[in-house]
Every structure is written in structure tokens, then in C-alpha cells.
């Protein structure tokens with residue numbers, strides 16, 4: 001069975017972008033792959049988090065993974081901070097990446113361009129991510145488009161390590177879904193939908209009031225030509241809505257184009273709002289059931305136990321190869 005690994009940061013509220021670009025694909029892969037899915041809470045520390053918010057967001061995210069359909073019996077679910085080996089391998093790998101490589105990462109460049117004071121963690125973020133991935137030798141890393149560059153850097157570092165110290169890490173492939181890999185902001189469809197949308201109008205949050213989310217779909221920015229057609233370059237708003245519709249309804253975009261040929265944007269948006277509402281209701285009901293139970297801790301403990309077995313072995317192998325341990 002081929003292996004997959006991915007993670008999400010518990011920062012802010014989970015968005016429809018996270019759901020469509022990552023969580024929903026994870027669920028669809030769980031029967032076919034051996035999966036390791038974690039909460040990237042060490043990565044969340046690169047930006048200050050109020051402790052109470054971090055705790056709540058972490059719990060919410062794990063409950064959401066399960067509410068969305070991830071089955072803890074099939075998937076190893078764990079907290080990154082519970083497997084100490086990630087930070088240690090992250091240090092070794094951080095010593096193998098150049099400042100130039102890290103400076104070229106878009107996520108870092110975007111933060112830097114905003115001229116805010118940024119912590120060193122943001123800069124070295126990819127080294128920890130490389131450790132998260134390489135620790136488990138996954139064949140594939142399912143991520144949204146914005147994380148592809150990080151996985152590509154990870155491949156380079158794995159190759160560098162293997163050629164310097166002999167074959168140690170599998171070279172992972174990023175896996176970005178063709179449709180839904182980059183869900184755009186509903187008010188500004190040339191920009192990625194993100195957790196940090198200031199007014200919150202362009203971002204749908206999975207656990208938000210469903211009526212508010214439906215309204216956001218109905219007031220999404222489109223264009224004036226009135227034709228429902230997929231053309232991301234010239235019709236970014238409608239194309240984004242078509243991608244969302246296609247994923248949520250599990251129907252090809254061409255099918256939707258045919259169904260709405262000659263129909264207005266209003267009708268299309270109303271139907272999409274209904275489809276979204278149904279999906280969110282299912283997830284939210286499950287989420288509330290899960291949050292009222294007390295088995296999340298057990299799931300995380302089980303997951304960490306399984307992850308640690310692999311991580312310890314891998315770290316020991318790395319440490320033998322690089323000569324940091326005196327035992328051969």
C-alpha cells in the first residue's frame with residue numbers, strides 16, 4: 001500500500017479552501033493509501049497564538065478531520081508536538097538548506113513583503129516541514145497549490161541528503177487536486193481564500209453559521225457577461241464557484257456548464273448555496289457529536305504511538321548516517 005502524509009496548522013478557523021484543497025481529498029484517499037495526517041501545531045507557533053485559541057483550534061481541527069469523514073481506524077491522526085523527533089530532524093535538515101533556498105519560498109516572501117516584524121520560525125518553516133514529510137517516507141503529500149513549492153524544496157533536500165550520506169529518504173511527490181487545489185477569495189477571486197481574510201466576507205469558515213456562509217456565496221463577486229463558463233483567467237469569480245460546486249456535488253465542471261447554459265448567475269449561486277449548506281450541516285452535526293464525547297484524547301494518543309515508532313527508527317537511522325551518534 002502506498003503511503004501519504006499531510007498536515008494542517010491549527011491557526012484560526014478552518015476554511016472552505018482547507019476543506020476542498022486538503023481535508024476532502026484526504027478522506028477520498030483513506031481507503032487506498034496508508035495515511036498519516038497530523039495537526040501542524042509546531043508550525044502554528046511561527047505566528048503568535050493566544051494559548052486558549054490554540055487549544056480550541058487544535059481540538060476543533062481534530063474533530064473536523066473526523067467529522068469530515070477521516071476514520072481514525074484507518075488513518076494515523078496525531079499532533080506534531082507529540083512526536084518530538086520532528087523538531088530534531090528539522091534541525092538537521094535546516095542545516096542542509098541554504099538561506100537562498102529559504103528566501104525563495106513564496107510564503108516567506110509574502111510575509112516579508114507586508115513589512116511586519118516576523119519571527120525566525122517563518123524563515124526556517126520549510127525545514128520542519130521537510131522533517132514532517134521525510135520522517136515517514138510517504139509516496140505522496142496531498143496539499144493545496146500554495147504548499148507545492150514547499151514539497152518541491154523537500155524533494156531537493158531529500159536528494160541532497162541521500163547523495164551526501166547514501167539512500168535514506170524516499171523522494172515524495174506533491175499531490176494537488178486538479179480542481180479545487182486553489183480556492184479563491186469570494187470577494188477578490190484573484191487572491192487565495194485564506195484564514196486571515198480581514199473582513200471575513202470572502203472566506204467561508206466550515207464551522208460558521210450556515211446562513212452566513214450561504215449569503216457569502218450569493219454575494220460572491222462574478223462578472224457582467226452572464227455566461228456560466230469555466231475560464232479562470234477571464235472569469236475568475238464564476239470559475240472559482242464552478243470549482244467549489246464541482247467538488248461539493250462531485251460532478252464534473254462540464255456537466256455544470258451544460259446544466260446552467262443560458263441560466264442566470266442568481267439561480268446558479270442559489271443552487272450552490274444549497275449544496276454547500278447541506279455539506280456544512282452534515283459536517284457540523286458530526287462535529288458537535290464528536291466534541292460532546294471524550295475520545296479525541298485517545299485518538300491522538302493512539303496516533304502518536306504509531307507515529308513515534310516510525311519516527312524513532314528514522315531518526316536513529318539519520319543520526320547513525322550523519323555520525324552524530326558514536327554507535328555505528
Ligand code: TYM
Pocket residue numbers: 005006007008009010017018019020021022040043128129132133141142143144145146147180181182183184192193194
Ligand atoms: P495550512 O494550514 O496553511 O493549510 C492546510 C492545507 O489547506 C490547503 N489550502 C488550500 N487549498 C485550496 N485552496 C485554498 N484557498 C487553500 N488554503 C489552504 C493548503 O495548501 C494545505 O494543504 N505548511 C502547511 C502545513 C504542514 C504540512 C506539513 C503539509 C506542515 N507540515 C507536511 C504537508 C506536509 C500549512 O501551512 O498548511
